Amino acid sequence: xxxxxxxxxxxxxxxxxxxxxxxxxxxxxxxxxxxxxxxxxxxxxxxxxxxxxxxxxxxxxxxxxxxxxxxxxxxxxxxxxxxxxxxxxxxxxxxxxxxxxxxxxxxxxxxxxxxxxxxxxxxxxxxxxxxxxxxxxxxxxxxxxxxxxxxxxxxxxxxxxxxxxxxxxxxxxxxxxxxxxxxxxxxxxxxxxxxxxxxxxxxxxxxxxxxxxxxx
Numbered sequence: 308x309x310x311x312x313x314x315x316x317x318x319x320x321x322x323x324x325x326x327x328x329x330x331x332x333x334x335x336x337x338x339x340x341x342x343x344x345x346x347x348x349x350x351x352x353x354x355x356x357x358x359x360x361x362x363x364x365x366x367x368x369x370x371x372x373x374x375x376x377x378x379x380x381x382x383x384x385x386x387x388x389x390x391x392x393x394x395x396x397x398x399x400x401x402x403x404x405x406x407x408x409x410x411x412x413x414x415x416x417x418x419x420x421x422x423x424x425x426x427x428x429x430x431x432x433x434x435x436x437x438x439x440x441x442x443x444x445x446x447x448x449x450x451x452x453x454x455x456x457x458x459x460x461x462x463x464x465x466x467x468x469x470x471x472x473x474x475x476x477x478x479x480x481x482x483x484x485x486x487x488x489x490x491x492x493x494x495x496x497x498x499x500x501x502x503x504x505x506x507x508x509x510x511x512x513x514x515x516x517x518x519x520x521x522x523x
Contacts, residue, residue: 313489315489315493318490318493321474322471322474322493322494322497325469325470325471325473325474325494326471326497326501328469328470329457329460329469329470329471329472329497329498329501330501330505331469332388332391332392332395332460332468332469332470333395333453333456333457333460333505334453334505335392336392336395336396336399336456337395337399337449337452337453337456339392339396340395340396340397340399340400340403340452341399341403341445341449343396343400344365344399344400344403344404344407344448345403345407345445347361347400347404347407348361348403348404348407348408348411349407349411349433351408352407352408352411352412358408358412361404361408362401362404362405362408365400365401365404365405366401368397368398368400368401369398369401373394373398373459373462373463374462374465376394376397376398377390377391377394377462377463377465377466380393380394380466381466386466386467387466387467387468387469388468388469390463390466390468391460391463391466391468391469394459394463394466395456395459395460395463398452398455398456398459399452399453399455399456400452401452402447402448402449402451402452402455403445403448403449403452404448405448406444406445406447406448406451407441407444407445407448409444410440410441410442410443410444410445411437411438411441413440413441413444414436414437414440414441418436418440419432419436419437422435422436439518442516442517443513443517446509446512446513446516446517449509450506450509453502453505453506453509454502454505454506457498457501457502457505458498458502460472461475461494461495461498464476471494471495471497471498472494474490474491474493474494475490475491475494475495477490478490478491478492478494479491
């Protein structure tokens with residue numbers, strides 16, 4: 308235990324930097340994936356066939372192992388941030404697409420019919436009624452994607468990606484040295500803590516951006 312605290316104290320600046328890079332990469336990837344997934348969900352949610360195809364294609368991505376996907380992206384995008392973010396965005400799509408479709412499809416047709424009856428265009432119905440009502444489901448998809456990407460990003464150290472995964476890989480490659488286990492353990496625990504903190508932020512955002520009537 309003393310070795311663990313000694314490592315944390317000695318490498319605290321690097322740990323802070325890697326933690327920031329880890330969270331930043333995940334948040335940016337989820338933001339990009341949300342824009343893509345919302346666009347896809349809005350385009351297909353009225354079509355059962357389109358929804359099934361979109362969900363199936365996004366599901367297929369999750370069947371590709373992280374190492375394999377990164378290995379396919381490295382020859383095209385090189386090492387570093389580009390293949391890492393690309394892989395994270397692809398993995399984040401399914402929960403957000405699925406929840407966007409489910410959220411939009413679950414809006415009571417009577418509400419949208421009434422809105423169109425008073426002269427609202429389809430775009431206004433979507434932006435003023437359907438999306439706000441579907442927002443809790445969409446946010447849940449974003450939460451799921453964020454938690455998933457926090458772990459996947461650690462593997463992206465294989466592609467020289469940013470974050471705490473580099474410490475884990477470095478520690479595991481030096482098993483037997485005094486700092487190997489403290490290094491890998493510290494990075495792993497930090498990923499778990501950061502994932503919990505981000506989830507707490509999502510809960511707060513959800514309460515602030517969802518009307519009380521929908522929450523209740």
